[in-house]
Amino acid sequence: MSDTLKSANSMNNTEFETLHYHVTDRGVAIVTIDVPGRNVNVLTPALHRELGDVIGVLAANESVVGIVLSSGKQGFIVGGDLMRIVRYYEMNRSAAEAYEQSRTFSRVLRRLETCSKPVAVVINGSALGGGLEMALACHYRVVTNDESTKLGLPEVTLGLIPGAGGTQRLPRLIGLEKAVPMILDGTLVDPAEALRLGIVDAVSNPDDLLDVAASWVLEQGTPLQPWDQKGFRIPGGSKLNDMNIGRLFQIQTARIGAKFRHNYPAPVAALRCLFNGSTVNSIDQGLRIESREFSALTRGPVARNIIRSLFINKRARKFRKDDADKSLVDTCKRVYDEEGQRMLAEGLASPLVRNAAWAAGMEDAPADLAEVRQSPDPMNIDFDFESLKQRLLAIQSLAAAELWAADQLDPVVADLSTLLGWGYPSYTGGVLSFVDTMGLASFVAMCDRFADEYGDHFRPSGILNARADNNESIYAHEA
């Protein structure tokens, strides 16, 4: 152990549950995050609270020169507690309540970077989501040279956005253009790329990480972020009086619109955070903008749907693509293809049907559309595009709901099979989450409307009607 890290009294402070710390002889407080009962560190409400508390304690301690944050586990921190996001949705919180909740950790990290003591962070392994956001709120970042380490903000892939300053600090650190793929697409980077992008200050072998961080605190440590310095400008520019910035936002808006087909609120919310947050002159205001956007996403169904199906249930069941219920997938595909054919029979041109399937988020178009010869009339706008999109999904969900009503289908299996084994769009959470999101009664009513208009194949069965009348729901909902 180097001189920098020597401590005569190596006793750890143990008043906290999720972290502990000791102060070296030269006054560096080494804080080790170690969330109990988990293989990896995740951000829990207890850690949020205790991190805030420990900053307060150390900032007030005159013998502490600076702080080093580190992890007591193999990786650094790999994100938040996803179950909480699902629970928040079920709680049906008010906008104000959701906003206040989303402010909590964001405020802790703001306190961290303005605590008046230099804070370095040792990124000893993957730092994802809130973990990277915590690192971005530190004044100095050193990362392990282990190539399997990943750094990134994958929140959009969960239907969320970074909610603890990621959309504000990353562009202020590396510029909007370089921040775009990480924030809008959740692109992960390895340590070498992180250094090249300017996300970290140094890469080091694992044994020297603590020493490098502590040395920075002792030798250079300045407790001030670039964005808190007077006259700060975002590298590469911001605001629309720079044409390049205007072009960047135009193109990214188009790319996001085309990629997510206006079905996923998170990427465009992230884009708004980048735009509005980089336009305001104060990071505090930027953080508020981000919290507003984040809180809105936690109140909407898409994040809940993606997280519940593709993360929580998938992990719980250890579900893989090969586990998909083949018979259900075949049924969905059949009714979907038939609906496509019906639309053609109604006189709609095949490009329209193909575009409806694409816009609804389906991976593949209904089969055999191209073989039907129907000259599209581009001037003909006698169609209801929203209904077409809805029909192509609803017909599959109806088939699945009937099986569920007859106690022949487990909702988790149905959702995961259609998402992983078929190509039903993930924003819905799967073929039965689609029904669950809308509510069974509303779904049945919609099918009845479609049946009146497009044919009896949309008519729900007596048993499905009965379960809807009974106010049943497909997934159990916590009160």
Place this chain on the structure above:
Amino acid sequence: MRDAYIYDHVRTPRGKGRADGALHTVSPVNLLAQVLVSLRDRNELDTSLVEDVIAGCGSPIGEQGSAIGRSAVLAADYAETVPGQQIHRYCSSGLEAVNLAAAKISSGQSELVVACGVESMSRIPIGSSGGAWSSDPELAHKIHYVPQGISADLIATIHGFGRNDLDRYAAASQQRAAQAWSDGRFDSSVMPVHDEIGRILLEKDEAIRPQTDLESLGKLRPVFAGLGELGFDRQAILKYPQLENIEHSHTAGNSSGIVDGAGAALIGSAEIGAALGITPRARIRSCASVGTDPTLMLTGPAPSARIALDKARMGRSDIDLFELNEAFASVVLLFMDELDIPHEQINVNGGAIAMGHPIGATGVMLLGIALDELERQSLGTALVNLCVGAGMGTATIIERQ
């Protein structure tokens, strides 16, 4: 409401909007001031009688920013008492300046107003002034923003205008513009632009290519296919899902050119004309602007024309001559279809495809071109019209006196 009259108009020739363009060294305020000086001198105008100088400008930022109308008043040595302002409605800013001037006269608020416009596209590139419509993701996402060229291609796709149709129209524009110049039809209204030491920088529109034909146009590559691939095509398809794809058929040859230029018109009441001893050349019959789908964007001309016709209690057949800005060939072809206008009756002296489209100035230039042509052919009425960014159209109907 009393009538507003056009007493005179003048414009610069249009210089290529690039670093080696003939007008690149002239600042926009200087360019506009030269037009104001010419308008004053041609009419021996006591400028203290001018009650406003309304300047259209498409990128009102930097040296074109902050009420360039007033800056030009001071640069042109108009009376200090003359106020000036700047207005923006994208491509129709110059015509909107005319319409606002007419409104001031008609309402009795003013007797004499200069409506003008300027754009130095070589110095202030198009798009410089940003804007929420195109670049704020919140709005751009919601309304499926696409650049104008994509909209022009979208119109061509929906209405079935092929590359050949567009190129044929473009070739005619070049031939007509060249013919108009060689016949001297523009001579009385285009003034030479001078440099600081009094030498002439430009006397004639610089961008015309009289030798252009279908073959040379056919060799040009579509300009907007690349942009479309970035996501704009799919954004448009989400709104126009009946289309398989967007045919990218507009090129540099069948779209309007990027140029520098300025123009101005003297608008006043009958009373001020009589008092000054100047003769009105045309009466402004009606004005209209209207909003349309922002993604398709460039379909405003027909609805704005219909509103202007209604306001003037006129029908399509009461219009002798049409002047519609050639932003893109598909815009004009669509307008001709919608109002059943034969090619012989519209843009008879060519247009922006040949001579260029100095955004803020084009509207007032078109007004002047239409008026001169009414006089040359001894016709009665003209409808001047532009498609406008963010989905709008602006129209003005004039009647020769």
